[in-house]
Amino acid sequence: MPRYARHLQDHTIVNPFPGLPRLEAAIGRKVVSRIGSNESMPISKHPLSEQWGAALYELARLYPDPYASAVRERAASLNGVAAGNVVVDAGADSLIGLFLRARVSPGDVVVCTAGTYPTFRYFAEGVGARVIEVPYAELDGVLCNDLPALARTANEHQAALLYLANPDNPTGTFHHHDAIATLRATLAADTLLLLDEAYIDFCDSAERQGVLAQTIRLRTLSKAYGLAGLRVGYAIAPQEWVDKADQIRTQFAVSSVAQAAAVAVLDAPDCATRIITASCALRDELAASLRQRGLTVLPSHTNFVCIVYPDADSALRKQKALLQQGIAVHRPPHPAMGHILRVTAHPDASQKSVLQCLENG
Numbered sequence: 001m002p003r004y005a006r007h008l009q010d011h012t013i014v015n016p017f018p019g020l021p022r023l024e025a026a027i028g029r030k031v032v033s034r035i036g037s038n039e040s041m042p043i044s045k046h047p048l049s050e051q052w053g054a055a056l057y058e059l060a061r062l063y064p065d066p067y068a069s070a071v072r073e074r075a076a077s078l079n080g081v082a083a084g085n086v087v088v089d090a091g092a093d094s095l096i097g098l099f100l101r102a103r104v105s106p107g108d109v110v111v112c113t114a115g116t117y118p119t120f121r122y123f124a125e126g127v128g129a130r131v132i133e134v135p136y137a138e139l140d141g142v143l144c145n146d147l148p149a150l151a152r153t154a155n156e157h158q159a160a161l162l163y164l165a166n167p168d169n170p171t172g173t174f175h176h177h178d179a180i181a182t183l184r185a186t187l188a189a190d191t192l193l194l195l196d197e198a199y200i201d202f203c204d205s206a207e208r209q210g211v212l213a214q215t216i217r218l219r220t221l222s223k224a225y226g227l228a229g230l231r232v233g234y235a236i237a238p239q240e241w242v243d244k245a246d247q248i249r250t251q252f253a254v255s256s257v258a259q260a261a262a263v264a265v266l267d268a269p270d271c272a273t274r275i276i277t278a279s280c281a282l283r284d285e286l287a288a289s290l291r292q293r294g295l296t297v298l299p300s301h302t303n304f305v306c307i308v309y310p311d312a313d314s315a316l317r318k319q320k321a322l323l324q325q326g327i328a329v330h331r332p333p334h335p336a337m338g339h340i341l342r343v344t345a346h347p348d349a350s351q352k353s354v355l356q357c358l359e360n361g
């Protein structure tokens, strides 16, 4: 039996609004008249239908399927797992918050790398966790998550949860699936491994592994599918974790429009492939141009590059110079990462003026 947050351990919460698709499945027929959900009646010339068409208006007017069943099924088949191993929420960010709430009680220890994707720490503090950070390992100038040190720290503190972004943000570095399996095997069974795989689509497809005990894999449609603004992500997890997450999830958080868009991109055979191929090519060109200019660029398994400067002042100067031209690059807020800049693989990033600024500030 997995260990959940204290108040959830022996308590099953029942969703008061399981939605029409589940009702239809229970009664074995379509609901043809939705007069029980207090949605707006349709009107002619609604601003949405005028601007974006009747189909968008109709999606917007009606409550979504709280279980996002159509997205679940597609995500499950894409990853070769059962639909019962998938939970959909409003982006990988929401899923980080969701699994923190499912596992962590106030005062529990959670472990992550110092300077990794900061939303984890932000949400962990919000559930009252005690956050313990482990420095990046530096091997031949390459920063990467220190898996043995993370496992050691988690075990020493009997951590409720270990967060690992793999590939990592902001470094872009990556650990192969066998290293992740070793990490899992080294951790105590009660420590939930929250693997944030937001960028896994940019890695070899063999790295897209399925269900692993006591492990949650987070995926997103924000990066390789072009839907960041619509907010759709999913987690692949053992069924008991999916069931618990479903009990505490904001059930209508993924809008009808977002679900329909997710189905469209997951059904389009080459949507992700085209984005991934173009992003990786741009990323590699950008990294090569920056290296030619003498900059240190970490090997990236994502859709961005991470430039390591000798110190935080140099990185800040370059960031400010770009901002003066109205160009935003990211400098992580964590004090351990002030000396790096993260630049997205985008045609704008390869412009000569941008490259010059990244080199000279």
Ligand SMILES: Cc1ncc(COP(=O)(O)O)c(C=O)c1O
Pocket (backbone or CB within 6 Å): 090, 091, 092, 093, 094, 117, 165, 168, 169, 196, 198, 219, 220, 221, 222, 228, 232, 233
């Ligand atoms: C490591 C990581 N996790 C999660 C996210 C957020 O993903 P989503 O847009 O699905 O919330 C990002 C976005 O940059 C990210 O870098």
